[in-house]
Amino acid sequence: xxxxxxxxxxxxxxxxxxxxxxxxxxxxxxxxxxxxxxxxxxxxxxxxxxxxxxxxxxxxxxxxxxxxxxxxxxxxxxxxxxxxxxxxxxxxxxxxxxxxxxxxxxxxxxxxxxxxxxxxxxxxxxxxxxxxxxxxxxxxxxxxxxxxxxxxxxxxxxxxxxxxxxxxxxxxxxxxxxxxxx
Amino acid sequence: xxxxxxxxxxxxxxxxxxxxxxxxxxxxxxxxxxxxxxxxxxxxxxxxxxxxxxxxxxxxxxxxxxxxxxxxxxxxxxxxxxxxxxxxxxxxxxxxxxxxxxxxxxxxxxxxxxxxxxxxxxxxxxxxxxxxxxxxxxxxxxxxxxxxxxxxxxxxxxxxxxxxxxxxxxxxxxxxxxxxxxxxxxxxxxxxxxxxxxxxxxxxxxxxxxxxxxxxxxxxxxxxxxxxxxxxxxxxxxxxxxxxxxxxxxxxxxxxxxxxxxxxxxxxxxxxxxxxxxxxxxxxxxxxxxxxxxxxxxxxxxxxxxxxxxxxxxxxxxxxxxxxxxxxxxxxxxxxxxxxxxxxxxxxxxxxxxxxxxxxxxxxxxxxxxxxxxxxxxxxxxxxxxxxxxxxxxxxxxxxxxxxxxxxxxxxxxxxxxxxxxxxxxxxxxxxxxxxxxxxxxxxxxxxxxxxxxxxxxxxxxxxxxxxxxxxxxxxxxxxxxxxxxxxxxxxxxxxxxxxxxxxxxxxxxxxxxxxxxxxxxxxxxxxxxxxxxxxxxxxxxxxxxxxxxxxxxxxxxxxxxxxxxxxxxxxxxxxxxxxxxxxxxxxxxxxxxxxxxxxxxxxxxxxxxxxxxxxxxxxxxxxxxxxxxxxxxxxxxxxxxxxxxxxxxxxx
Numbered sequence: 001x002x003x004x005x006x007x008x009x010x011x012x013x014x015x016x017x018x019x020x021x022x023x024x025x026x027x028x029x030x031x032x033x034x035x036x037x038x039x040x041x042x043x044x045x046x047x048x049x050x051x052x053x054x055x056x057x058x059x060x061x062x063x064x065x066x067x068x069x070x071x072x073x074x075x076x077x078x079x080x081x082x083x084x085x086x087x088x089x090x091x092x093x094x095x096x097x098x099x100x101x102x103x104x105x106x107x108x109x110x111x112x113x114x115x116x117x118x119x120x121x122x123x124x125x126x127x128x129x130x131x132x133x134x135x136x137x138x139x140x141x142x143x144x145x146x147x148x149x150x151x152x153x154x155x156x157x158x159x160x161x162x163x164x165x166x167x168x169x170x171x172x173x174x175x176x177x178x179x180x181x182x
Numbered sequence: 183x184x185x186x187x188x189x190x191x192x193x194x195x196x197x198x199x200x201x202x203x204x205x206x207x208x209x210x211x212x213x214x215x216x217x218x219x220x221x222x223x224x225x226x227x228x229x230x231x232x233x234x235x236x237x238x239x240x241x242x243x244x245x246x247x248x249x250x251x252x253x254x255x256x257x258x259x260x261x262x263x264x265x266x267x268x269x270x271x272x273x274x275x276x277x278x279x280x281x282x283x284x285x286x287x288x289x290x291x292x293x294x295x296x297x298x299x300x301x302x303x304x305x306x307x308x309x310x311x312x313x314x315x316x317x318x319x320x321x322x323x324x325x326x327x328x329x330x331x332x333x334x335x336x337x338x339x340x341x342x343x344x345x346x347x348x349x350x351x352x353x354x355x356x357x358x359x360x361x362x363x364x365x366x367x368x369x370x371x372x373x374x375x376x377x378x379x380x381x382x383x384x385x386x387x388x389x390x391x392x393x394x395x396x397x398x399x400x401x402x403x404x405x406x407x408x409x410x411x412x413x414x415x416x417x418x419x420x421x422x423x424x425x426x427x428x429x430x431x432x433x434x435x436x437x438x439x440x441x442x443x444x445x446x447x448x449x450x451x452x453x454x455x456x457x458x459x460x461x462x463x464x465x466x467x468x469x470x471x472x473x474x475x476x477x478x479x480x481x482x483x484x485x486x487x488x489x490x491x492x493x494x495x496x497x498x499x500x501x502x503x504x505x506x507x508x509x510x511x512x513x514x515x516x517x518x519x520x521x522x523x524x525x526x527x528x529x530x531x532x533x534x535x536x537x538x539x540x541x542x543x544x545x546x547x548x549x550x551x552x553x554x555x556x557x558x559x560x561x562x563x564x565x566x567x568x569x570x571x572x573x574x575x576x577x578x579x580x581x582x583x584x585x586x587x588x589x590x591x592x593x594x595x596x597x598x599x600x601x602x603x604x605x606x607x608x609x610x611x612x613x614x615x616x617x618x619x620x621x622x623x624x625x626x627x628x629x630x631x632x633x634x635x636x637x638x639x640x641x642x643x644x645x646x647x648x649x650x651x652x653x654x655x656x657x658x659x660x661x662x663x664x665x666x667x668x669x670x671x672x673x674x675x676x677x678x679x680x681x682x683x684x685x686x687x688x689x690x691x692x693x694x695x696x697x698x699x700x701x702x703x704x705x706x707x708x709x710x711x712x713x714x715x716x717x718x719x720x721x722x723x724x725x726x727x728x729x730x731x732x733x734x735x736x737x738x739x740x741x742x743x744x745x746x747x748x749x750x751x752x753x754x755x756x757x758x759x760x761x762x763x764x765x766x767x768x769x770x771x772x773x774x775x776x777x778x779x780x781x782x783x784x785x786x787x788x789x790x791x792x793x794x795x796x797x798x799x800x801x802x803x804x805x806x807x808x809x810x811x812x813x814x815x816x817x818x819x820x821x822x823x824x825x826x827x828x829x830x831x832x833x834x835x
Contacts, residue, residue, distance in 0.1 A: 067605040126228040151196040170192040
């Protein structure tokens with residue numbers, strides 16, 4: 001369970017002769033290349049809907065691009081990106097809950113899309129179990145297990161304390177154990 | 183083995199070396215912890231094994247925009263050049279054909295706009311612009327010509343197979359590809375005879391129904407179940423559905439995987455209304471051709487019976503609070519069409535008319551409309567039968583409400599400029615004088631005032647006679663209703679939600695870190711209730727009590743309505759929903775009851791709490807999945823369920 005974690009320290013500027021805007025753009029493009037796929041899969045895990053995840057990941061980077069001037073001063077741009085993606089997912093879920101017309105007596109939790117029939121049975125079972133967790137537990141668990149963020153990085157991304165992250169991981173594990181039937 | 187390490191195993195990878203040594207030593211000797219450890223490892227393996235996505239190779243992807251537009255690949259450029267050459271070569275031929283077919287169309291079939299279904303109405307602006315069918319048809323025409331040409335070459339210029347291929351290509355084009363299908367063709371004739379309804383021949387691929395099966399066939403069993411039922415649109419609250427007629431089947435002009443079955447509902451008294459039922463794409467789709475059936479569809483909302491929860495039955499005739507007679511409001515026809523003309527109407531999960539907010543003087547209501555995903559407009563709909571007016575032009579409207587004197591509309595919106603500075607403080611508060619609603623766009627822009635921006639919440643700000651209240655930079659601000667710049671009312675006070683000032687402006691209630699706080703602006707005092715996780719707050723009309731929706735952010739316990747005195751004393755608590763979000767509570771003018779819109783299991787419920795008897799009642803009925811707002815005076819509710827039409831239901835007490 002010990003895994004190598006990607007380096008997520010401050011981004012360094014590699015072309016001192018470039019203008020500040022060019023350097024920020026270069027930094028951002030590097031972030032995009034490195035984290036588009038991880039954040040796409042993070043959103044997919046969270047929301048269970050591939051098409052929605054594809055849309056939201058682009059929206060997340062569009063939002064991050066608008067706020068790119070903050071990039072050079074960030075200690076942990078990875079956590080910053082995950083924070084934006086998480087907020088976007090929360091925002092989407094809140095709006096979907098308030099305003100969408102979903103079936104009243106469906107047995108799917110509110111966050112699910114239709115199951116992908118191509119999923120292996122086991123993966124589908126895990127995905128259903130994962131989607132049964134409350135978002136407050138699902139988010140740190142996915143960040144920790146699937147996205148390999150450290151507790152400190154999750155704390156930074158969610159703006160909560162490291163102790164709170166640990167507590168949520170413990171509860172998430174326990175709930176997942178029940179939901180997964182393990 | 184006094185102590186176990188279950189918790190530490192949950193984040194084993196983040197333990198310090200010392201902690202890890204201790205856990206490892208314990209693990210070696212503790213069977214219980216070994217079982218937990220094995221279970222967590224299985225979780226990790228299963229989570230790792232979940233399918234992974236790869237980014238789209240093309241389509242909507244982020245690029246640095248104007249500063250560095252995404253560069254198309256050489257392969258893409260060559261392909262587009264090839265397309266351009268092919269299309270250029272066919273243009274002259276197509277143009278000649280177009281001239282002929284347009285002549286047919288001018289005197290032929292009607293168009294599929296709601297106006298054509300109910301003539302005489304002027305529709306509000308819509309962005310639904312079908313693309314040119316000619317552009318859609320070009321690749322298919324090119325493919326047909328190419329196939330015939332290849333046949334001619336490969337058969338060494340033999341005329342019989344070439345002619346056969348030409349006839350076949352012509353049949354396919356006229357059968358399946360608009361606008362060639364405007365020409366009378368065997369496939370269309372078959373549908374008219376067998377289907378018993380017409381389709382819009384201007385839309386491409388209409389005859390895919392022949393392959394996929396008719397969407398109308400999927401629809402009929404559900405409509406049959408509605409016969410004899412009452413409810414809200416498209417059912418009638420008073421008259422049971424007697425029968426229905428399927429009038430027309432057509433495809434979405436942009437998303438051709440969505441079909442619309444336009445149906446007339448006929449009620450017991452002979453009245454009727456037209457309602458288009460959207461159905462989403464077919465189950466099996468190979469290369470754009472549909473091979474079988476219709477999967478998840480727009481019938482979900484028709485299919486939902488909206489039954490009472492076992493623990494929360496509908497209000498009966500003997501209940502202290504219930505809804506009496508229901509009647510359709512005689513609004514301007516355009517008001518009833520606000521949610522009938524946009525593309526969202528085609529998709530069952532899309533947003534149309536949302537929550538209604540009645541003006542305090544009873545002159546009308548506000549409604550947000552989402553003509554397309556992410557684009558929201560705010561409309562002012564008067565009760566006097568005049569046309570609805572656009573309050574806010576194209577914008578990302580969030581929450582909206584009224585000043586107590588009904589003269590000003592206040593709303594929150596996403597502010598891209600604020601988001602560029604700080605993405606976590608991206609919302610703005612805007613006020614618009616009501617008499618500016620519906621004015622031309624220039625004066626409407628000048629009439630709208632941005633009171634504040636850079637806010638962390640899109641919740642509606644506090645609205646009193648004194649003005650608009652909001653939190654910003656750890657301070658409580660008041661933008662005076664008399665105009666002028668906002669003024670700080672109190673420092674070192676903040677919340678991630680909006681403040682709720684009492685009607686007299688003496689007290690401010692707000693949520694802070696999952697608890698409810700009441701601050702006295704006069705003497706600086708503050709009292710907080712730790713066991714009330716305040717999600718929505720509303721003061722009683724007399725300002726003596728506060729109705730609070732107490733909702734655990736983790737949704738782990740039922741949602742409660744809590745009544746708190748102005749002094750901060752908890753007076754009563756009622757369970758109102760199993761879980762999930764709610765709208766703000768609405769007090770009846772006499773303060774005797776509180777009504778709340780809840781969204782349990784993603785349906786809409788009209789929950790009423792009778793404070794005298796302590797009863798919690800669901801005022802809904804079967805087939806009533808509706809938004810509501812209490813009308814001023816408290817004698818009736820305004821209802822809308824997103825299928826067109828607004829209803830007034832008398833509140834009987």
